[in-house]
Amino acid sequence: xxxxxxxxxxxxxxxxxxxxxxxxxxxxxxxxxxxxxxxxxxxxxxxxxxxxxxxxxxxxxxxxxxxxxxxxxxxxxxxxxxxxxxxxxxxxxxxxxxxxxxxxxxxxxxxxxxxxxxxxxxxxxxxxxxxxxxxxxxxxxxxxxxxxxxxxxxxxxxxxxxxxxxxxxxxxxxxxxxxxxxxxxxxxxxx
Amino acid sequence: xxxxxxxxxxxxxxxxxxxxxxxxxxxxxxxxxxxxxxxxxxxxxxxxxxxxxxxxxxxxxxxxxxxxxxxxxxxxxxxxxxxxxxxxxxxxxxxxxxxxxxxxxxxxxxxxxxxxxxxxxxxxxxxxxxxxxxxxxxxxxxxxxxxxxxxxxxxxxxxxxxxxxxxxxxxxxxxxxxxxxxxxxxxxxxx
DNA sequence: GACCCTATGTTTACAGCGTTCACTTTAACC
DNA sequence: GGTTAAAGTGAACGCTGTAAACATAGGGTC
Numbered sequence: 001x002x003x004x005x006x007x008x009x010x011x012x013x014x015x016x017x018x019x020x021x022x023x024x025x026x027x028x029x030x031x032x033x034x035x036x037x038x039x040x041x042x043x044x045x046x047x048x049x050x051x052x053x054x055x056x057x058x059x060x061x062x063x064x065x066x067x068x069x070x071x072x073x074x075x076x077x078x079x080x081x082x083x084x085x086x087x088x089x090x091x092x093x094x095x096x097x098x099x100x101x102x103x104x105x106x107x108x109x110x111x112x113x114x115x116x117x118x119x120x121x122x123x124x125x126x127x128x129x130x131x132x133x134x135x136x137x138x139x140x141x142x143x144x145x146x147x148x149x150x151x152x153x154x155x156x157x158x159x160x161x162x163x164x165x166x167x168x169x170x171x172x173x174x175x176x177x178x179x180x181x182x183x184x185x186x187x188x189x190x191x
Numbered sequence: 192x193x194x195x196x197x198x199x200x201x202x203x204x205x206x207x208x209x210x211x212x213x214x215x216x217x218x219x220x221x222x223x224x225x226x227x228x229x230x231x232x233x234x235x236x237x238x239x240x241x242x243x244x245x246x247x248x249x250x251x252x253x254x255x256x257x258x259x260x261x262x263x264x265x266x267x268x269x270x271x272x273x274x275x276x277x278x279x280x281x282x283x284x285x286x287x288x289x290x291x292x293x294x295x296x297x298x299x300x301x302x303x304x305x306x307x308x309x310x311x312x313x314x315x316x317x318x319x320x321x322x323x324x325x326x327x328x329x330x331x332x333x334x335x336x337x338x339x340x341x342x343x344x345x346x347x348x349x350x351x352x353x354x355x356x357x358x359x360x361x362x363x364x365x366x367x368x369x370x371x372x373x374x375x376x377x378x379x380x381x382x
Numbered sequence: 383g384a385c386c387c388t389a390t391g392t393t394t395a396c397a398g399c400g401t402t403c404a405c406t407t408t409a410a411c412c
Numbered sequence: 413g414g415t416t417a418a419a420g421t422g423a424a425c426g427c428t429g430t431a432a433a434c435a436t437a438g439g440g441t442c
Contacts, residue, residue, distance in 0.1 A: 016419080037399060047420075050401080054419050059400060114358045149370055152361060153348065156371060160351025161343075167305045170343060179340055180347060186377070207390080228428065239392050241430080246390090250429060 017055040024066045033108035070113040075128030092136040096158045096181045103162035208246040215257045224299035261304040266319025283327040284374045287349045294353035
């Protein structure tokens with residue numbers, strides 16, 4: 001999704017925006033990642049702070065672009081995880097585990113993804129993680145209203161668990177994730 | 192929990208700490224509240240920024256103290272809500288609704304309460320909201336391990352719902368809260 | 383009642399932040 | 413090949429949290 005030129009110069013043509021996003025993601029990724037400042041990213045890319053404003057109206061826009069990248073990544077990892085167990089009800093449960101694993105693996109990025117005020121929207125096509133969720137629940141529950149409730153409940157519990165673990169309220173323990181996201185005990189009406 | 196003197200002066204004696212916390216809470220409370228800066232609070236209280244450092248080692252310590260106040264408030268509101276419906280299983284469900292309602296009523300405060308790194312601890316006695324939770328689940332589930340799982344699941348779903356609503360991912364709708372936190376469908380093994 | 387000590391405040395200063403403005407460079411086009 | 417618009421620079425502003433040196437006031441002791 002991001003392409004950076006190999007030439008060390010010529011930022012003067014086209015790729016500053018992507019270079020900034022790449023620098024931002026690499027600052028955010030990893031368990032020790034933290035939200036980078038605008039000036040920090042400009043430095044990392046070898047450009048003056050104000051150059052950033054040629055590509056983003058303000059810091060918030062930069063953050064939103066980074067959040068969008070994060071959402072794509074999350075959706076991707078979830079889809080892969082679900083595919084690995086063969087989809088269906090097991091795949092649904094797996095997307096939940098992948099969600100929490102993603103949050104724990106990229107805490108700063110995950111936080112950024114959800115702190116941007118409005119939900120992020122790529123021009124036209126929406127959040128892939130969310131699309132996956134609604135597709136899964138529609139397949140599991142017959143009634144569409146039941147499906148939506150199930151989707152939001154599943155999302156809430158995964159998100160809450162992720163947040164509470166990130167915030168140090170609940171030990172970030174793999175076995176605990178397993179126990180908490182047991183769909184059979186949680187949502188007995190489905191699957 | 193916080194007491195502020197009525198005299199407009201004499202901060203030189205005793206109450207700057209409490210005055211700062213009061214100013215902080217009033218900045219945080221309300222739907223439009225935002226996290227106040229240290230200097231902002233110093234200004235509000237009529238004191239130089241560095242005076243704050245006589246009472247808190249750094250900004251983070253001030254934030255933690257504010258978070259602690261928030262946790263007390265939350266626990267209080269939950270207990271009241273549960274008492275109003277007469278405790279028991281209905282009371283348990285009510286604490287969940289109160290949790291989400293609190294988050295929506297005081298977004299900035301709620302965020303602050305959970306972004307302080309380590310869980311907050313008042314010297315000795317712990318988070319009242321959490322005590323209420325474990326007491327409730329122990330009463331509902333016989334097996335203590337089942338009770339703990341239930342507690343963490345209930346916490347996660349309430350917290351996740353609150354966060355997703357605060358972040359604009361899910362409409363902050365009262366009827367939706369009701370539907371999402373329906374304990375009978377969520378945790379059929381209990382109550 | 384004078385004295386000193388400690389708690390609590392002030393002033394000044396520094397580096398970093400996001401952002402604005404005026405200016406310069408550069409690549410592309412007729 | 414000169415013009416123009418896009419994409420960069422540099423200096424500056426007000427904000428932030430924080431450190432260091434200094435001022436002041438109140439309480440306890442002689």
